[in-house]
Amino acid sequence: MTGRQEPYYVDYDRDFGLSGLTEAFALSPAPENTGAALGLVTEKLDAYDLECLVDSVDHLSADERGILGYDASHDGWGYADDLREDVRALVESPLTDEAIRAVWRAAAGGVWDPAAYGMSARDWLRRVDETCAARPPRKIPGRRPAPSSWWGARPPTADGIRDDVVAEIRSCRERSAGSLPSPDTLSALEEVAARVHPDLGFRLLLRVLKAHSVRIEKARYDRFQALGERFGHPAPLIDFGLDIAWPPLDTARRDATWDFGLSHLAGQAHQDWREDRQEVRKAAEGDDIGQTPGSAAAVLLEDALRLLRSALPDAAVTALWAGASDRSGRTDGRDWLRLIADVCRERLREAAPAYTPVVAPARTELADTVLREVRETASAVTDRIISPHWHPVPVTDVMDALEHVVTRIDPDLGFRLFLRVLNTLFVPLTQEQYDRYEAIGERFGYGEYHVSDVDYLVEAG
Template identity: 50%
Template sequence: MPQMRPDYVELGYSSDFGLTGLTEQLRSPGLPAALAAAARLADGSDGDEAVELGEDARRLLDAPLSDEVLRTVWLAAVGRIFDPADHGMDTRTWLRKLSDMATDRLRQNKRSYVPPPVKPVQNADLCGEVVAEIRQQSAELTAACELPDLVPALEQVVTLADADVGFRLYLRALKACSVRVPKEAYDRFLGLGERLGYPVAVVRDGLDVDWPPIDTAHRETSWDFGLSQLAGNAHQDWRADTARRAILRVADADEPGQPPGSAAALLLEDALRLLRSPLSDATITTLWVAVSDAALRMGGRDWLRLVADVCAERLREVAPVYTIVVPPARTDSADAVLRELRETVPTVVDKAVSPHWQPLPAAQVMAALEEVVRRVDPDLGFRLFLRFLRVLAVPVTREQFERYEAIAERFAYGKYHVGEIEQLVHWAT
C-alpha cells in the first residue's frame, strides 16, 4: 500500500468507513440527524471508526482547497441530501465539527489523545490513475450530479489533498448520483481499491455496473466453483433442514469480478450435468459423500434437484434474463484426467472415507469419478477428483501437482484453484 498508510482490510473493515462511510448513512437534510449519524459512526467499533472519520476530515482541511471545491465534492458524495450551507455553515466548518467529534470520542479512551499529523497519499502515479478514472466518467458524472464543477473539484481533492479519500469520494458520487459504469472501469476500480487496502465493498456495494451477460465458460474466479465448491463447504453435521441455506451460501457467493448470479449459474450447470447423466442414483450419492465427507440423507438425484432449485431461485432474483443452457462437455482433456485418476488408484486402494463411521471404500469412489470423466464431463470429474484428494489427504508428488496445474490451465481454472491442494505435496516429501 502506498506511503505506509494502513491496510483497511487488515484493520478489520468490511465496508465503507470514515468520511465516505458517513455520507452513505445520511438520510435526512436536517443538521441534528447528520450529527447523530456522525456520532454513531464515530462510536462504532470502540472508537476505531472515529480514527478514520477524523483522519479523512483533516486530510481535506489541511489541503489548499477552496470551500467551493469542498462543498461540491461533499454534495456529490451525499447526493445533495445534506448541505451544511442550509444550516449556516461552510463546508470547512462542517469538517471541523466532524474532526472534533472524532477527537472527543477517542479521548474517552485516552484523555491525552492528540490527533497525529495526516499522512496524505500523494503518489504521483496513483494520483494520475485516479484522475484518469474520474475523467473517463466526467460527462455522465457531471450530468447526473448536476454539479458543473464536480470533475475539476474531485481532481483537486486527489492531487492537492489525498488520492485515497479523493477516490472514495469519487466512488460515493458515482453511487449517490446513480451513474452506470462499464465493467472494464469497475475492474480497474477494484485494482485501485486493492492497492489502497480497501475491502471490496468500498468499490462494489451500491455501484451500478454495466454487467455483461453471465458466461459460464468465462468463470472469472480464482478459486473453486460449482458442485466441487459446494462439497468443500459441506460438513459432517449436514442436516436436511439446513441444506437449502448451505446451497444458497455458495450460490450467492459471486466473486467481485463476476456478473451477479455467476456462482449460481456455475453450480446449476454442474447439478444439471449430473441430473441429466446416465449415472445411477447410487453413484451420484457415492460421489457426493466422498467429495464432501458429509452424510446425505436423501437420494443423490433428489439432492441435485434441491441444488438446482435453489440456484434457479437465485438466478430469477439477480439475473432474470439469464437463459439456463448446459453447453457440451469439453472432452479433449478426458484422457489426461483419466491417467491421473488411474495413477492414484494404487495409492488409495486401502483407504476409505469416514473409516470409523459408515466407511466408503476409496476404490468405489475412484470408479465413480472415472464414470463422471468418461460419461458426463472431464472438467467436473477433475474438480471432484481434486476435492476427493483433500478429503483423503492423499500425498501428491511435485510432478503430479505440476500435471494437475497443466490440466487446470486447459480447463481455464483460476490461479488459486489447484493451489488449494499444494499442502498435499509437502506431505509427500
C-alpha cells in the same frame, strides 16, 4: 494473555472516514438544522465504534478486554480519529471553499448544504472535527486505523496510483449519461485526488457515483477493484451501492477465484453440515467478487444437470458425492442433485430472471490428461474406504465414478471433483503431480487459488 502485548488490529469492512460519513448523510433524511446534522455525525461515530466493538472484542474474555483497555462506557476504537484525518486533510488543503463544498454536496447526495445555514464548507468540516475531538482518543496504540493505513500512518503515496485515480475521474467526463455529476464536481474531485490524497479522492469518487446512481461498466468496475486492492480496501467498499452493468450470465466464463459449482459445494461439508436447502442456498448465493449476480447458482445448476441427465448409475452418483464431500450414507445422490437444481433455479429467478439455463457442451480436449491423473491416484488408493465406520463406501467405487464423469460427462467437472476426493482421502502428492494439476487448472481457466486447495498435500522434498 501475559507479557508484552502485540498491537491489536481491526479493519473496516465498508466505507470509512469522510466518505463513510457522506454515505450516512446520503442514506438519511435531510437534517433540519446544524444541530441535527452534527447529531448525525455523532450517530455515525457511535455506529462504527459499536460495529468494531462487536467484531473485535465479543470473543475476548473479561481479562483480555482489560488488557486491551476496553471500557464498557465507551469502547474508544477510534473511528473518530480516522474521520478527523480526512477532514483535516481537506481543511488544511489548498482547495477553495467552493471546491470542498461541491465535493461534500455531491458525495452526501445533496441532502445537507452548509451554505444554506450560513457556513462555509471549511466551517462545517471544522464543526465535524470538533465533534470528533470531543470523543476519547483511540485506546489501543498500534491498531491499524483503516485499510489504507499501517501502524497509524498512511502509506507513502506513489505517483502512479495518484495518476490512476485522477485518470478515472477524468474519464468520467467522457461519458454522456445525464446522471453524471457536474463538471465542477468532477474537477473538484480531481483536485482532492491530486492535491490532498488519492485515497480520499478515490473514496469520494465512489460516493459521488453511488449518490448519483451512475451506472458503471464492468471494465471500470474491475479497475476500481484493482485500485481498492492497492489501497488495501475491502471489496464491499467498492461494491456496496454501486450500480454495475453486469455482463450476461455465462457458465463458460471462468471468473471465480476459488472453487465453484458442485465441487465447491462438496468442499463446504463439515461435521455439522446437512444436505438441505439452507446449505445449498448459501452456496447458490456465493457469487465471487466481480461476478455477475447469479453466477454461483448458474454453474452449480449446470453441474447438477450434467450428472442428472447422464447415464451414471444412481449408486455411482451417491458414491461420487460421498467421495467429494466425505458425507457417505447421508442422502441419495440423485435426490440430492434434484434438490440442488431446484434451489439454484429459485436463486436464479431472483438474481437473473432473464437467464435461461443451458448446459454448455463439455470441453473434452483434456479428457485423456485428466483420466491419467485419476487412474494414477486410483491405483494407489484401492484399499481405502470413505467413512469406514459409517455407511462405508469403497474408494474404488468413487474412482470408477470419477472415470465415468471424465470420459462420458465432462472432464472439467471430473477434475474438480477429483481434487475434492484428494482432500477427502488426504492423498500425499509429489511436487510434480501438483504442478501438473496446476497446469490442468490453468488450461480449464480456473481462478488463482482453485488448485491451491490441495497444495498442503504436497510432501516435503
